[in-house]
Amino acid sequence: MKYNVAVRELCEFVAKRGDLDLRFTPAPSAQEGMAGHQTVTLRRGARYLTEITLAGEFGPLQVRGRADGYDPGQNQIDEIKTYRGRLERMPENHRHLHWAQARIYGWLLCKTMELTSLTVALVYYHVTTGRETILREEHTATSLKAFFDECCGTFLAWAEQEIAHQTTRKAALTTLAFPHADFRPGQRDLAETVYKAAHTGRALLAQAPTGIGKTMGTLFPLLKAVATDKLDRVFCLAAKTSGRALIQESLTKLRRSAPDLPLRSLEMVARDKTCEHPDKSCHGESCPLAKGFYDRLPAARAAALTRLHMDQATIRHVALDHQICPYYLSQEMARWADVVSGDYNYYFDSNALLFSLTQMRDWRVGVLTDEAHNLIERARAMYTGEMAQSTLKALGKNPPAPLKKSLKKLAHAWTDIVATQTVPYLVYTRLPDRLVMALMSVVADFSEVLAEEPDSLSPDLLNFYFDAVHLTRLAETFGPHSWFEVTLSGEGRYADSVLRIRNIVPAPHLQPRFETAQTAVLFSATLNPFGFYIDTLGMPATTAQSDISSPFHPDQLNVQVVTDVSTRFNDRGASIAPIADLIARQFADAPGNYLAFFSSFDYLQQVEQALRQRHPHLTLWPQQRQMSEPARNEFLARFTESSAGVGLAVLGGAFAEGIDLPGSRLIGAFVATLGLPQVNPVNEEMRQRMDDIFGTGYDYTYLYPGLQKVVQAAGRVIRTLEDRGTLYLIDDRFAQPRVRQLLPDWWQLQYMACRTSRPIIPDQASPPTSR
Numbered sequence: 001m002k003y004n005v006a007v008r009e010l011c012e013f014v015a016k017r018g019d020l021d022l023r024f025t026p027a028p029s030a031q032e033g034m035a036g037h038q039t040v041t042l043r044r045g046a047r048y049l050t051e052i053t054l055a056g057e058f059g060p061l062q063v064r065g066r067a068d069g070y071d072p073g074q075n076q077i078d079e080i081k082t083y084r085g086r087l088e089r090m091p092e093n094h095r096h097l098h099w100a101q102a103r104i105y106g107w108l109l110c111k112t113m114e115l116t117s118l119t120v121a122l123v124y125y126h127v128t129t130g131r132e133t134i135l136r137e138e139h140t141a142t143s144l145k146a147f148f149d150e151c152c153g154t155f156l157a158w159a160e161q162e163i164a165h166q167t168t169r170k171a172a173l174t175t176l177a178f179p180h181a182d183f184r185p186g187q188r189d190l191a192e193t194v195y196k197a198a199h200t201g202r203a204l205l206a207q208a209p210t211g212i213g214k215t216m217g218t219l220f221p222l223l224k225a226v227a228t229d230k231l232d233r234v235f236c237l238a239a240k241t242s243g244r245a246l247i248q249e250s251l252t253k254l255r256r257s258a259p260d261l262p263l264r265s266l267e268m269v270a271r272d273k274t275c276e277h278p279d280k281s282c283h284g285e286s287c288p289l290a291k292g293f294y295d296r297l298p299a300a301r302a303a304a305l306t307r308l309h310m311d312q313a314t315i316r317h318v319a320l321d322h323q324i325c326p327y328y329l330s331q332e333m334a335r336w337a338d339v340v341s342g343d344y345n346y347y348f349d350s351n352a353l354l355f356s357l358t359q360m361r362d363w364r365v366g367v368l369t370d371e372a373h374n375l376i377e378r379a380r381a382m383y384t385g386e387m388a389q390s391t392l393k394a395l396g397k398n399p400p401a402p403l404k405k406s407l408k409k410l411a412h413a414w415t416d417i418v419a420t421q422t423v424p425y426l427v428y429t430r431l432p433d434r435l436v437m438a439l440m441s442v443v444a445d446f447s448e449v450l451a452e453e454p455d456s457l458s459p460d461l462l463n464f465y466f467d468a469v470h471l472t473r474l475a476e477t478f479g480p481h482s483w484f485e486v487t488l489s490g491e492g493r494y495a496d497s498v499l500r501i502r503n504i505v506p507a508p509h510l511q512p513r514f515e516t517a518q519t520a521v522l523f524s525a526t527l528n529p530f531g532f533y534i535d536t537l538g539m540p541a542t543t544a545q546s547d548i549s550s551p552f553h554p555d556q557l558n559v560q561v562v563t564d565v566s567t568r569f570n571d572r573g574a575s576i577a578p579i580a581d582l583i584a585r586q587f588a589d590a591p592g593n594y595l596a597f598f599s600s601f602d603y604l605q606q607v608e609q610a611l612r613q614r615h616p617h618l619t620l621w622p623q624q625r626q627m628s629e630p631a632r633n634e635f636l637a638r639f640t641e642s643s644a645g646v647g648l649a650v651l652g653g654a655f656a657e658g659i660d661l662p663g664s665r666l667i668g669a670f671v672a673t674l675g676l677p678q679v680n681p682v683n684e685e686m687r688q689r690m691d692d693i694f695g696t697g698y699d700y701t702y703l704y705p706g707l708q709k710v711v712q713a714a715g716r717v718i719r720t721l722e723d724r725g726t727l728y729l730i731d732d733r734f735a736q737p738r739v740r741q742l743l744p745d746w747w748q749l750q751y752m753a754c755r756t757s758r759p760i761i762p763d764q765a766s767p768p769t770s771r
Helices: 007-015 030-042 092-113 141-175 187-200 214-227 241-257 293-307 312-321 326-333 353-361 372-382 389-395 401-419 433-452 459-476 507-516 530-537 569-589 601-614 629-637 681-694 697-714
Strands: 003-006 049-058 061-071 076-083 117-126 132-140 204-207 233-238 265-267 339-343 365-369 385-388 425-428 482-489 496-503 519-524 544-547 557-562 593-598 620-622 645-650 668-671 725-730 749-753 758-760
Touching: 003 007, 003 141, 007 061, 007 092, 007 141, 007 353, 030 061, 030 076, 030 117, 049 092, 049 141, 061 092, 061 141, 076 092, 092 117, 092 132, 092 141, 117 141, 132 141, 141 214, 187 204, 187 214, 187 519, 187 544, 204 530, 214 233, 214 241, 214 365, 214 519, 233 241, 241 265, 241 339, 265 312, 265 326, 293 312, 293 326, 312 326, 353 507, 372 496, 372 507, 372 519, 372 530, 372 697, 385 389, 385 459, 389 401, 389 459, 389 496, 401 433, 401 482, 401 496, 425 681, 433 459, 459 496, 482 681, 507 530, 530 697, 569 593, 569 601, 569 668, 569 725, 593 601, 601 620, 601 645, 668 697, 681 697, 697 725
Parallel strands: 003 061, 076 117, 204 519, 204 544, 233 339, 233 365, 265 339, 365 519, 557 725, 557 749, 593 645, 593 668, 620 645, 668 725
Antiparallel strands: 049 061, 061 076, 117 132, 385 496, 425 482, 482 496, 749 758
């Protein structure tokens, strides 16, 4: 079995030494890097060879890569590196790595062209000044081969271990049995659909009801696809901590069912949750876990792999045993794990590590995206950038001298924009050219300062720089999927404004990520209609669609549509007492645990007050604003098998999805809203833009996102085939045909008048009314 390794990967593995040093030094952008390479090669003349594909072998290793350039006249191979700032500030371990790459390419070129000697050169090109600095070494083919053999020999033991792991992994996954006695109803259909998607190389949208075991039903078939060599890696992504916990739970069940399973799984956690020394900077002069990081990494890496199940606690334990940073150990282990779990941003963000590794290493990956209805809003946030004028004013009072001119230029461009604005919120169809040029100047000046003195800027200035970089990158891809907006607030000395490039259709940004994956499986209980997600997320035209039938029976959930109450904003005052009485009446008829969902905290608090006044005997558990994770856990802990009370929560919040309260822990829910997003200038602008792009402005902006939240919240009631419960949908609009068709097929709707508790037949339901 051959093992392919890129020159860069080989050198990073064997040649990185010394400290972890993450003092921010702006590297040239991709465009600047390409332009720098092109400038250097054009200076060399017509005979100069560029982008030379090279390959060589060492036992089972197949080493491949592309050399930057070769000058036949001087018999010199060039490794070209672009940089900013002062070259002498470049860390020695970076230079060591660059020489390793140059020498490896040197031997591969000698072998290919049958050269007996060669000049090996590092060409450093300053992207601002255009100045070249050339460092040269003279080598014989024999000395270069010796270096190549030494590097490959060091890597070979690891490669042979990897080959052995892949062989045993394939055998074990081939015989791996489903970890339960049988599939749950609907779970087998889901698993088969996912397996077919992996084998045909298609993306998949899978709508599957809550409670059938979606996580195991999607993970298991992708592991089977790894066994048949259709996939190299599986990435399991979730939007929330609860989703990531389900992934870990599923992996634990697999290991219990097959104790000898040689499956490496890695849990990736955000840096701020794993940093051992948050008061220190990420370099060897400040943090003891960064000092000598790369010297101790090989032993830590080997130790981590012996654990197989590399969750957050395991990674931390191994890292501290070897006195290195846990977060950056986990970043390293992402290269060697079979299954990686983490947040959406690890694959879908603009700087996503897993997406970058997939491209660099040419992996065939299966991307599982749990609770995928959340991906639209999360992706919009990833590709939206903003900046506040108050921040610019504060930073502009006493900035470092090299930044004064560009910050002043930005301030003038900003003032010109807001000076003529007479409304609080204004959307522009195109970016102001002067502002974009000013932002580019700010980024360039900040980059030069940071390149010269990485530690010279305060955290506020550094954060401002990052915001400016993000905005300039978004400006490069500006189009119909985004808009530029200005928001004004306050008056006089308290006046402020915020500039924002807002993404509303993530499709252009996410499309390359779907195309790169062998298969991307997006699954949720609420993906109706599929076209909405395909359009807005940029999924391929060949995306498969699967709507898994619910295993639940209509008798399990008593669904009552209340048709004589309106929860529209202007009608809420009149709805409070009837809703409070309905909750109390249901609780009296069937005491137990309930959740009542409302469109806002204000609405929730108004109903809470009415309940306490009109029905003081009821036990209420209201959700609070900005609850911490321990507070959320305490809220859910009140729902026990023997408790009885009513939880009041906000639709779309922490308790409206991703929580599991089976059996008598939850026997009913009230949804007093359609969940429609608030009518405001942003959403109205979005409605218009969605209409322009897709012809479905109202549905894409209001109706589909709203009903998705309703169904998610209602899904908290029935979690297993044994559960029974009651659901009240409180609003006359639930009787409208276009709303009914977005509700689960297995629900059997009954219609009633809240004020009289009088059941009514569907044709007596309130007629459709405007929103």
